[in-house]
Amino acid sequence: MTKPDFSKMTRQELRAYILAHREDDEAIEALIQRGNPNSPKYPFPQTEEDFQEMEEILKRKLGSSEEAV
Numbered sequence: 882m883t884k885p886d887f888s889k890m891t892r893q894e895l896r897a898y899i900l901a902h903r904e905d906d907e908a909i910e911a912l913i914q915r916g917n918p919n920s921p922k923y924p925f926p927q928t929e930e931d932f933q934e935m936e937e938i939l940k941r942k943l944g945s946s947e948e949a950v
Contacts, residue, residue: 892918903926 887895887908899908909915926932 884908 884905884907885898887898888911890898892912894913895915899905899912901907901912902908923938924931926935
């Protein structure tokens, strides 16, 4: 069987292919490498205040408390 060119597939097509071919690790890796285009983008922290803000964002996202850090 010839594998499709994952780089030419849309994200939706690739997801459908993976659901039909769950054993295809190469296809899964291709989807992971693409990332989620709807994910928010955060700039790399430059100052101490930026690092603190990023820490707060990560705590909220991970659901961790002050004691866990």
